[in-house]
Amino acid sequence: MTGFVVRRIGFYTFVAVVLAFFALPLLWLVTAPFTDTPTYEVKVPDFTPANFQAIVEHPYALGSLVNSIILAVGTAALVVLFASLAAYALSRVRLPGRDALLYALLLLSSIITGTAAMVPLFQLAVTVGLIDSQLGLILILTGGLLPAAIFMLKDFMDSTPKSYEESARVFGASPLQIVGHIVVPLVRPGLATIAVWALANVWGNFLMPYLLLSDVEKQPAAVIMYTLYTEGGQPNLRLLSTFGLLYSIPVVLMYLFVSKKYGFRFHGGIKR
Amino acid sequence: MAAIELRGLTKVYPGGVTALDSLDLVIPDGEFFALLGPSGCGKTTLLRTIAGLETATAGSIRIGDRDVTGLQPGARDVAMVFQDYALFPHMDVTDNIAYPLRIKKVARAVRAQKAREVGERLGLEKLMDRRPGQLSGGQQQRVALARVMATQAQAFLFDEPLSNLDARLRLEARTFLKKLQRELGVTTVFVTHDQAEALAMADRMAVMENGHIRQIGTPAEVFQRPANTFVASFIGSTPMNLLDGVVRGDTLEVAGCRVPVPETAAGRLADGEKIVYGVRPEYLSYAAEGPIAGKVVLVESLGASYLVTLEVGEDLVQVTVPEGREPELGEAGCAVPRPDRALVYRDGELV
Amino acid sequence: MSTDAAGLGRVRASAFVAPALILIAVFLVFPALWVVLLGVTNYRLTGLAAADPEFVGLDNFVSALTDGRFLDSTWLTVQFVLGSAVIGQAILGFTLAKVLHGRVKRFVEGLVILAWILPSAVVSFLWIALLDRDSGTLNTLLGIPGFPWLLDHPMLSIIVFNTWRGTAFSMMLYGAALGNVPPSHLESARLAGANGWQQLRDVIFPHIRGHILTNLLLISLWTFNDFTPFLLTAGGPDGKSEILAVHVYKVALQGGELGYGAAVSTVILLINLVVAVFYLRLLREQR
Numbered sequence: 001m002t003g004f005v006v007r008r009i010g011f012y013t014f015v016a017v018v019l020a021f022f023a024l025p026l027l028w029l030v031t032a033p034f035t036d037t038p039t040y041e042v043k044v045p046d047f048t049p050a051n052f053q054a055i056v057e058h059p060y061a062l063g064s065l066v067n068s069i070i071l072a073v074g075t076a077a078l079v080v081l082f083a084s085l086a087a088y089a090l091s092r093v094r095l096p097g098r099d100a101l102l103y104a105l106l107l108l109s110s111i112i113t114g115t116a117a118m119v120p121l122f123q124l125a126v127t128v129g130l131i132d133s134q135l136g137l138i139l140i141l142t143g144g145l146l147p148a149a150i151f152m153l154k155d156f157m158d159s160t161p162k163s164y165e166e167s168a169r170v171f172g173a174s175p176l177q178i179v180g181h182i183v184v185p186l187v188r189p190g191l192a193t194i195a196v197w198a199l200a201n202v203w204g205n206f207l208m209p210y211l212l213l214s215d216v217e218k219q220p221a222a223v224i225m226y227t228l229y230t231e232g233g234q235p236n237l238r239l240l241s242t243f244g245l246l247y248s249i250p251v252v253l254m255y256l257f258v259s260k261k262y263g264f265r266f267h268g269g270i271k272r
Numbered sequence: 273m274a275a276i277e278l279r280g281l282t283k284v285y286p287g288g289v290t291a292l293d294s295l296d297l298v299i300p301d302g303e304f305f306a307l308l309g310p311s312g313c314g315k316t317t318l319l320r321t322i323a324g325l326e327t328a329t330a331g332s333i334r335i336g337d338r339d340v341t342g343l344q345p346g347a348r349d350v351a352m353v354f355q356d357y358a359l360f361p362h363m364d365v366t367d368n369i370a371y372p373l374r375i376k377k378v379a380r381a382v383r384a385q386k387a388r389e390v391g392e393r394l395g396l397e398k399l400m401d402r403r404p405g406q407l408s409g410g411q412q413q414r415v416a417l418a419r420v421m422a423t424q425a426q427a428f429l430f431d432e433p434l435s436n437l438d439a440r441l442r443l444e445a446r447t448f449l450k451k452l453q454r455e456l457g458v459t460t461v462f463v464t465h466d467q468a469e470a471l472a473m474a475d476r477m478a479v480m481e482n483g484h485i486r487q488i489g490t491p492a493e494v495f496q497r498p499a500n501t502f503v504a505s506f507i508g509s510t511p512m513n514l515l516d517g518v519v520r521g522d523t524l525e526v527a528g529c530r531v532p533v534p535e536t537a538a539g540r541l542a543d544g545e546k547i548v549y550g551v552r553p554e555y556l557s558y559a560a561e562g563p564i565a566g567k568v569v570l571v572e573s574l575g576a577s578y579l580v581t582l583e584v585g586e587d588l589v590q591v592t593v594p595e596g597r598e599p600e601l602g603e604a605g606c607a608v609p610r611p612d613r614a615l616v617y618r619d620g621e622l623v
Numbered sequence: 624m625s626t627d628a629a630g631l632g633r634v635r636a637s638a639f640v641a642p643a644l645i646l647i648a649v650f651l652v653f654p655a656l657w658v659v660l661l662g663v664t665n666y667r668l669t670g671l672a673a674a675d676p677e678f679v680g681l682d683n684f685v686s687a688l689t690d691g692r693f694l695d696s697t698w699l700t701v702q703f704v705l706g707s708a709v710i711g712q713a714i715l716g717f718t719l720a721k722v723l724h725g726r727v728k729r730f731v732e733g734l735v736i737l738a739w740i741l742p743s744a745v746v747s748f749l750w751i752a753l754l755d756r757d758s759g760t761l762n763t764l765l766g767i768p769g770f771p772w773l774l775d776h777p778m779l780s781i782i783v784f785n786t787w788r789g790t791a792f793s794m795m796l797y798g799a800a801l802g803n804v805p806p807s808h809l810e811s812a813r814l815a816g817a818n819g820w821q822q823l824r825d826v827i828f829p830h831i832r833g834h835i836l837t838n839l840l841l842i843s844l845w846t847f848n849d850f851t852p853f854l855l856t857a858g859g860p861d862g863k864s865e866i867l868a869v870h871v872y873k874v875a876l877q878g879g880e881l882g883y884g885a886a887v888s889t890v891i892l893l894i895n896l897v898v899a900v901f902y903l904r905l906l907r908e909q910r
């Protein structure tokens with residue numbers, strides 16, 4: 001009996017500590033934006049809209065959110081398009097060297113990271129004039145995400161039965177018709193997963209835009225966060241906290257949407 | 273509608289498996305033709321090669337007056353029902369049935385009209401807005417048939433279309449399919465590994481083994497006069513008795529007994545020749561006196577009749593006995609063959 | 624071949640694969656090869672060597688491997704990976720997956736996942752606020768205003784930070800793995816009188832060994848290549864939290880020594896390669 005009580009107390013203490021550990025850092029994000037002249041301190045907010053006003057008036061803040069959207073949507077669209085074409089062909093046609101290619105893709109996706117490749121990517125961008133180009137950055141980000149995306153999508157395509165396509169083929173559908181009428185609708189959940197994964201990845205990416213975009217007009221929110229300083233060189237907490245909140249809301253919404261629609265299925269290695 | 277003609281058709285898979293070995297087969301226009309054989313004998317491969325989903329390694333395929341060997345599946349003018357039906361899960365019944373017409377660029381309104389007509393003919397009118405996932409197995413099967421009908425193809429190819437149905441539905445679907453094929457008169461090739469299905473439905477049938485056709489004929493021919501011991505042992509709900517024997521003058525010595533040479537083989541056997549004597553349990557009767565004498569070792573119920581196993585020397589002989597006349601276990605009894613139904617095989621082939 | 628269900632044919636299939644392969648080749652493979660090549664030059668961002676880089680052989684590698692700063696940085700990275708990934712994320716993630724259930728579980732999981740999905744620029748700032756010496760929440764709670772966490776304990780700070788940040792992945796992976804342990808095995812162990820620890824050791828761990836391996840190797844790779852700590856401490860003070868990812872950035876892009884930076888990057892690539900191949904081997908043995 002007492003053992004049970006002790007264990008219950010232990011369990012709830014553990015839960016309380018974990019809750020505190022994970023919740024404490026987040027408190028500031030939900031209080032400071034609504035506080036007049038916030039400090040690092042967590043205070044009961046006075047619900048002023050002034051900080052949001054300041055963000056609206058900031059020359060780059062809202063523009064950077066738009067930039068983030070351009071980068072994330074552009075990259076996700078390219079990743080989904082190219083990865084699905086490649087994954088479909090690799091899943092359905094035994095191209096020469098296919099298995100070696102897949103193995104190489106798997107390796108590439110895990111070993112070549114922004115950290116290891118930052119120097120040459122920077123140089124490459126400078127050399128071919130892709131520095132300060134959003135399109136260039138989108139292509140670079142796409143190249144980085146493609147191997148893992150192809151790998152995950154191929155798994156998905158392998159598990160959809162081939163008889164649908166064969167059936168359409170006997171009815172006389174051309175390969176492109178088969179892809180458009182049959183394959184894309186069938187693997188739509190897989191495409192959505194990859195799209196969300198790519199969106200989240202680019203939305204949070206700091207290093208690549210930080211290296212490759214120096215024009216503030218083009219920088220995404222992740223980089224603009226680090227320019228929100230006062231004239232005195234101190235972090236401008238009003239802008240920082242409010243902007244951080246605005247910048248976070250889309251990913252939270254996307255997470256809620258995904259977990260509701262697809263039950264947040266677990267895909268090993270989906271985020272890095 | 274068109275006849276299907278296969279000449280020397282061979283299919284070797286990349287792994288080296290020879291799934292079809294130089295097959296010759298002619299299926300006349302309008303025939304309902306069944307392909308039967310054990311698992312892995314190449315039935316599906318044959319069907320897929322006719323459809324063009326597999327390219328033939330050698331040989332030719334003609335449908336009607338065209339050589340289609342090198343054509344894409346869509347250009348061969350055949351329609352196929354897959355074992356899992358392959359109904360597109362993201363389209364409703366109307367769109368599924370109309371899909372072949374969509375490929376032929378028929379206008380949307382015309383397609384819907386045509387799909388409704390075909391659907392009504394198969395009793396699907398209340399289900400036209402449902403997705404395949406919301407249909408029972410029998411309903412899905414009918415949608416698959418409707419889709420095939422909508423193509424107005426020269427030939428239908430069915431790969432075990434009934435095997436996903438439960439026993440009762442399967443009987444219903446059998447009758448339905450047969451009736452439909454009669455009405456449409458489309459040449460139909462039907463794969464099954466349920467021999468009752470083949471015997472009941474087909475105009476003619478082929479029994480395959482290891483990429484070869486072992487016998488072609490009407491169901492009655494195949495059942496009554498299997499051309500070789502493989503077909504003999506494969507066809508029939510109870511396997512045929514196949515007993516080793518030797519020719520002794522105008523009798524056969526089988527399992528230590530003497531039986532008369534069957535009518536079918538009279539005058540074609542040489543004295544002292546080794547043969548296999550075959551007779552179905554249905555064509556043997558059980559009596560107190562008879563040429564094949566033995567002891568009852570097993571009595572199994574088949575419902576309206578009993579299957580009695582006699583031990584004759586070292587061999588076992590099975591006899592069907594009408595209900596109410598079944599013998600006691602251990603009783604001595606005899607089997608009497610019907611002379612016009614007993615068969616003799618030499619080197620595995622019918623004499 | 625029946626796998627070509629749509630009748631694509633090799634030509635069209637190759638056309639489907641080509642755009643992806645070209646992008647990967649240009650923006651992933653080429654940089655990786657380039658980094659190896661750069662590693663043997665004295666290329667600099669500015670100055671004389673920028674115009675006319677020279678071949679210097681293995682000099683960069685030699686100076687990296689004998690440079691105290693590089694070796695310190697490697698040692699700090701090892702601490703960072705062991706502390707935050709192996710000990711922090713994996714153990715906390717497993718514990719959460721094991722002990723939580725019901726409504727408590729859903730609530731705690733929500734928070735843990737939130738820490739994982741927020742952008743790194745935001746969470747690093749949240750931690751700067753949390754750890755601020757004068758008015759940060761932590762010091763207020765502990766009643767030690769003025770304690771400079773990021774200056775006095777930079778490594779501890781980024782290790783705890785990364786544990787907070789990445790536990791969600793391990794928690795979800797172990798959650799999925801534990802769901803696959805057959806209850807009958809646990810029940811028979813309990814009937815045999817096994818206590819909690821014995822059940823873990825004899826039933827659960829053998830069952831989820833594959834998952835544990837996958838998890839450890841993935842989170843190690845990610846943590847090893849993580850740049851986010853830069854946003855908290857910028858490697859400081861005095862290089863005391865300069866893990867390899869930050870080190871490369873500082874020498875190559877801030878210091879302008881691209882050749883030397885590339886040599887360090889090559890070392891990172893090699894370590895990644897070894898870990899990844901090791902991982903794929905283990906995965907294959909599992910099957």
Ligand SMILES: Nc1ncnc2c1ncn2[C@@H]1O[C@H](COP(=O)(O)OP(=O)(O)OP(=O)(O)O)[C@@H](O)[C@H]1O
Binds near residue numbers: 286
């Ligand atoms: N894609 C393939 N690649 C290599 N071998 C194959 C392939 N498909 C079938 N085979 C082989 O070809 C032979 C014939 O297979 P098939 O599917 O035609 O048999 P089946 O008569 O339809 O059998 P079942 O009654 O089990 O459906 C088998 O030995 C099979 O292993």
Ligand SMILES: [Mg+2]
Binds near residue numbers: 315317
């Ligand atoms: Mg088959």
